[in-house]
Amino acid sequence: MRIDTLQLENFRGLRQVDLVFPGQMTLLVGVNGVGKSAVLDALAILLSAFVSRLQGNANKARKFSPDDIRVGQSGLRTSLQVSIAEQTLSWSMALNQRAGRDAGYKSELEALNELTKPWAEQIAGDQAPFNLPVAVHYGVQRAVVDTPLRVRDRHVYAQLDAYDEALENTATDFHAFFKWFRQREDLENEQIRDHAGYRDPQLVPVRRAIEQFMTGFSDLRVRRNPMRLTVKKDQVEFNLQQLSDGEKCLLALVADLAQRLTLANPGLADPLEGSGVVLIDEIDLHLHPRLQREVVSKLTGIFPNCQFIVSTHSPQILSHVPDDSVWLLRRDETSAEIVCSRPPVGTFGLDSNSVLEIIMDVPERExxxxxxxxxxxxxxxxxxxxxxxxxxxxxxxxxxxxxxxxxxxxxxxxxxxxxx
Incomplete structure (x- = not known):
């Protein structure tokens, strides 16, 4: 699945936004308050219409609320075009509210219903495994505050668990991943007693993603006495809570995405090659500049068939993507409206000072x-x-x-x- 275009009209602070997403990685850039997070949240709401139909319950889809309507306007309109299963389809959602009347919700989802109905029936019928695209939104409120590992009742994980809390507008704490990891490792350890060298097929791609993404990291595992999650960093074992915020957050995000791809793609020899759309707000959150330079190439390399749409304030990241992968959101000086455009110069290969001064309008010196x-x-x-x-x-x-x-x-x- 790949998002092709997005149209927003009177959504929050945005009067009119028309975006195209030509490549695997798209960066949304701009000062605070110009609507980067709003664009990502609109995408998440529209994608939830797809996910909820696969889950067999369209009513679970997120919806736009009256608070999403731009101040002074009576309604909003949104539209999304995606490429999926060798076809292109579009769906739209609109919300109208008149003075003294309740909001009226209108959606055009016929093409989406036609696509997802047979898929949902196949999933519900427990037929032969087939692969699903993931859709997940990592908001700016994401952190590894704790790592819950105690499992009272074993949960039987199914393919649709790949979408568990994937597109919600809530803080991301990665609790579901940690519980899943603990349970899978318990199953792995049971097999190891009889088959030395056994490795759980669902844990293998998750561990591999971490090792490829996090230089020097390996051997993510659960220690039982006391109960804790550990990982080796340059061959030294650390409790996960001993890592920096940037390391914890990045490790959890990569592992969570790898787990979702593994659940969604039981028919793939390498689940990391599964497809999907990944939304990340402030991808540079807590990251050292060196990691900022590497994060784009590593994400697109380890997850080659996922499309990433992310926001950033980092000149390090901005200078490492093709020119047509950047959308600059800014407030027009004449109309005071927020407009979206390509940067005035090519960004790929620019030094950080040039990015700050030319693209982000930040003086090189005080x-x-x-x-x-x-x-x-x-x-x-x-x-x-x-x-x-x-x-x-x-x-x-x-x-x-x-x-x-x-x-x-x-x-x-x-x-x-x-x-x-």
Whole structure:
């Protein structure tokens, strides 16, 4: 499954948004409050119409609420086009509210119903395994606060559990993954007693995804006394709670996605090659710049048939994707409306300072430092060399050895040699 286009009209702070998603990775970029999270949430709501029908209960689908209607407007409209099962189909949802009347909900889901009905019947009939695309939304409120591992009653996991809480607008705590992992490892350990070297076929791809994504990490496992989840980092064993927030969050996200793909694709030799749509808000959350540089290529490499639509504030990430994979959301100075456009220059390969200044409209230097550097070169040009030297010393105390200071010193030496 792949999302092709999205149209939003009067959704929250967005008057009109028309987006296309041509590649495997799409970045949504912009300052806080321009609607990046809103776009991701709209996608999650529209995708829930697909998931709920597979689950055999269309009423479970998320719906737009009156609070989603843009202030001053009477309704909203949304539309999604996807490519799935070698066909292209669209569905739409609208919500209208007049003064003094209840909201009126309208949806056009005929094509979606035609697609999902036979699939739902096949799932309910417990017929031969077939593969399903995943759809999951990781919101900005995601964290590994604890790792619940005690299992009172064994749960029989089915294919549709791949969609458990996948598109909800709630905090993501990854509890379901940890409970699933504990139960699968118990089953694995039972087999190991009789078959040394046995590895659970559902845990294998999850462990492999972690090891490929998290450099130096291996051997995710449950320790029983006391009960805890551990992982090796550079061959040293850590309690999962001892890792940094960035490491915990990234490990849990990768493992959770791998688990969902494993459940959804019982017919694939390698479940990590399953398809689907993955929405991630603030993909750079808690990540060191080095990990930010790597996260895009690793996600698309380890999950080659998943489409990722993510938001970010990171210039490190922005410079590592093709130019047509970036949508810049900004507020138009004339109309004050939020508009979406491609960046003014190609982003791939740009250095971080250029991304900050050109794409994100953030000055490379603090205004005060820039003003003092301008003052410095005015002094040098005017041959006020002693004053210039004093200013250089002053700037170095607060800002260190800047490249402009090296240039200014060279100009001063040249002026002194030629007698000003």
């Amino acid at each position: 205004p005060q430092v820039k003003a003092r550097l301008r003052e410095l070169f005015v002094l040098v040009d005017g041959s006020q060399l002693e004053e210039a030297k004093a200013l250089i010393e002053d700037i170095e105390k607060t800002s260190g050895e800047l490249g402009e200071l090296v240039r200014a010193k060279a100009l001063i030496r040249r002026k002194e040699l030629i007698g000003r």
